[in-house]
Amino acid sequence: MISQNRSNNSLVVWRLLDGKPGHEHQSQGLVTAMQQRRPVDVIDVPVGRGGSGWLSLVAGIWPTGKHLPKPDMIVGAGHATHGHMLAAKRAYGGKTVCMMQPSVPAEMFDVCLIPEHDQYRGFSSFIETRGVINHIQPTATEKKDSSDVLIMIGGPSKHFVWDELAVVAQVYDLVRKHAEVHFILTTSRRTPASFVSAMQRVSLVNLTIIPIADTDKDWVQTTLAHVSNAWVTEDSVSMVYEALTAQVAVGLINLSAKGNSRVSRGIEKLIDRQLVSRYDPYGLYRQYMRPVLGFNEASRCCEALLAYFNSHATKRRLVSRLT
Known part of the structure; x- marks a missing residue:
């Protein structure tokens, strides 16, 4: 099903969706930032996760867009959207914005938004981002309640060693030493059931456990809006x-990295810039934890994109690196 809301004299943005919430949150952040600056008609176009977009690109057609207003911009996050983005542009025009470093040459898109930890050194027009947009x-x-703190737990991953006992110990120590604070712990799809069972057995009076299965899609955003840390x-x-975007002070529960991956490099950059602090049993993190005001990559990238596409010199290459 395709949703659309068309008005006159507005920027038409096709937002291609692959059905993955994380990818859709990225593109939603960008188009929301655009709508805060100018009239924008966002048309959400589900494309699934198959490879039919590449066939459409070769054929020079994209039937999905046949009855839609022609796009000024085509935005996609996730590999499954890439072929569809290029096919849509070939058939109907518009500028393509790829929200990652693609597996095909980045020069195929008008602009790519590429996290700095990818260390991109190619020749496309791109904007370097601090992590992924959200x-x-x-x-x-x-407006935040200083007596509430959110704890968000992941799980086994390609980039970090999951040490359940160490995570339980750090959470227990943190919560026990701050009896005046109400902690809310939530999990992710990767969190082992054994972790939740272990935390429930600990039974700390100032800890509420809300597994991901008991939350809705807006729960994290709503909770971050009122917690302090x-x-x-x-x-x-x-x-x-x-959490950084929500302007809360952010602490890290420690895990060991599996080598020097792009993801672990990104975390180390945040620590080096004192944007986040690692947990330590001595409480040294307290002197560093503070909200990072103005950390909003969707807003920053939106400004750069609109300026680039609105300029008359669109043939020049856009390169926006972080310093």
Whole structure:
């Protein structure tokens, strides 16, 4: 099903969706930032996860867009959207915005939004991002409840060693030493059931456990809007950036990296820049944990994109690197 809401004299953006919530949150963050700046008609186009987009590109047709208003911009996150984005552009025009470093040459797209930890060194027009863009909206610090803290737990991953006993020990120590604080712990799809069982056996009076199965799609955003601090396991990179965007102080629950991966490099950059703090049993993190005001990659990238596409010199290459 294709949803659309068309008005006159507005920017028409086709947002291609592969059905993965994480990817859709990325593109939602970008188009929401656009709508905060100018009239934008966003048309959500589900494309699934198959490879039919590449066949459409070769054929020079894209039947899905036949009855839609022609796009000014085509946005996609996730590999499954790439062929469809290029096929849609060939058939109907518009500028393509790929929200990652693609597996095909990045020069095939008009602009790519590429996380700095990918260390891209190609020749496409691109904007370097701090992590992946997300849909979280910043909340004013004065609206947050300093007595509530959120803990977000990941699980086994390609980039970090999952040490369940160490995570339980760190969470227990953190919660026990802050008896005046109410902690809310949630999990992810990767969290082993054994972790939840272990935390329930610990039975801390100031800890409420809400597994992901008991939350809805907006639960994290709503909760981040009122808590003062968030603690996140190092493997849960997307949740780290969501917490930063929500303007809460962010702490990391320690895990060992599996070598020097792009994801672990991204975490180390955040620590080096003092944007996040690692947990330590001595409480040294307290002097470093603070909200990072103005951390909003969707807003920053939106400004750069609109300026680039609105300029008359669109043939020049866009390169926006972080410093």
